[in-house]
Amino acid sequence: MGFMDAFFRRRSSGSTAKDRLKFVLVSDRANCSPETMEMIKNDIIAVISKYMEIDTQGLDIQITQTQSEGANGNVPALYANIPIKEVKFHQNKN
Template sequence: MALLDFFLSGKKSTASVAKERLQIIVAERRRSDSEPHYLPDLKRDILAVICKYIKIDPDMLHVQFEQKGDDISVLELNVTLPDADDHTK
């Protein structure tokens, strides 16, 4: 029934909007607390290596770290490459 209420409800109260925003902020902080301290430096170094070969916007590089259990860590790297004719420096 809550899903139906979500779609049928009119305006949300200010308190519920504030609560949802706070939940998003807390979730983001928890995620960043679990990331290793070296992740920003790693992202900068990866960007420098890629830029040696292809000119990309730094916002087109996304590095994400995820801890899956005690013994598995996943480092995800997403790079949006420019069109073939836009890659020269």
């Protein structure tokens, strides 16, 4: 790595490696492909949209690890952050 590279390089390759690894492990661990994730995401949007208006751009769905309450350590968990624009309560009334 040259002198100039040290200044102009945006980030180190070590942290790039770590981020790539984290991303690839999410799907490895859940045994779930990016295509499947996209399908899950679309289905969730469809279901939630029946009751409330959501911000599909700001939607974040991912599979992460979480500590289980049982003794079997880390388990995959579906994490979803769904920003709501407006709640359509009137649809629920009878």
